[in-house]
Amino acid sequence: SYRPGGQGANTNGVNYDKYFHYDEETSDGFELGVKSSLMERKLQLNFAVFYQKFSGYQALSSQIAMRTDLTGQALKGLGGFVTNSKAEAKGVEIGFAYAFPYRIVFNFDASYAQTTWADGVVRPVSMKDAAGQYVFNTPGEYISYANVGGQRIGNAPDLTLTPRLEWTRRAGRNEVFARGLMKYQSDRILISNVRQETLGGYALCDLQVGLRSGNGNWDVTLWGKNVLGREAVDYFEDPQATFIWTSGFRQVVTTNPTEVGLTVSRRF
Numbered sequence: 001s002y003r004p005g006g007q008g009a010n011t012n013g014v015n016y017d018k019y020f021h022y023d024e025e026t027s028d029g030f031e032l033g034v035k036s037s038l039m040e041r042k043l044q045l046n047f048a049v050f051y052q053k054f055s056g057y058q059a060l061s062s063q064i065a066m067r068t069d070l071t072g073q074a075l076k077g078l079g080g081f082v083t084n085s086k087a088e089a090k091g092v093e094i095g096f097a098y099a100f101p102y103r104i105v106f107n108f109d110a111s112y113a114q115t116t117w118a119d120g121v122v123r124p125v126s127m128k129d130a131a132g133q134y135v136f137n138t139p140g141e142y143i144s145y146a147n148v149g150g151q152r153i154g155n156a157p158d159l160t161l162t163p164r165l166e167w168t169r170r171a172g173r174n175e176v177f178a179r180g181l182m183k184y185q186s187d188r189i190l191i192s193n194v195r196q197e198t199l200g201g202y203a204l205c206d207l208q209v210g211l212r213s214g215n216g217n218w219d220v221t222l223w224g225k226n227v228l229g230r231e232a233v234d235y236f237e238d239p240q241a242t243f244i245w246t247s248g249f250r251q252v253v254t255t256n257p258t259e260v261g262l263t264v265s266r267r268f
Helices: 014-020
Strands: 025-038 043-067 075-100 104-117 122-125 144-147 159-171 174-185 202-213 218-225 233-236 252-254 259-266
Touching: 014 075, 043 122, 075 122
Parallel strands: none
Antiparallel strands: 025 043, 043 075, 075 104, 104 159, 122 144, 159 174, 174 202, 202 218, 218 259, 233 252
């Protein structure tokens, strides 16, 4: 794959212009897998492993502290810009489906994936001292850098599991159906946070029941999302801060509460 380079918007002056230019990105990816259909197509099993290596990986560095000169510690402001680095992605995916008697079908999908910075990668960071003030550690630069080699990229969980069970029954020319779906995601570290805090894994369960036509022209579905009322934090950020003051308040994204609804569709 290939992505061209570019330039961001710099409003800080010509001394900071070099941070807002980024080069092209290229990557090579490899995938090896097996797809199978067994037991007179009652059992389907898919398996794949993949690896992708990036050169010049384009990633946004946001809320980066910049200083006013190359020797002092006075903060000029916070900026965001795209930088180039080397990165690697690897993982495995498994898909399983089995048709039981009485029109019961069970599906199970699992994936384990990691995307990390390559060894020795140095990237822009914002650093603070014990008093919460921004400090700068890189001589000859208006920003700070740190070695992030081997660290994760992004906040997606490593492990995701998705089992699904569906039952159907003929009702004249139509079908009655019921299905249950669960999605589990493992613990993950929020790498955008200064303290790199761990966010716990959780599972959400959804249910659906309904009636649909035998030819698929229409269906009516009564559904419920997060039917067990699972309460969990899905993401949070560092306490909101200005140039001279940290509020102590975080922006937090939580799981949605239980939702119930009805969907009616007609295909022409």
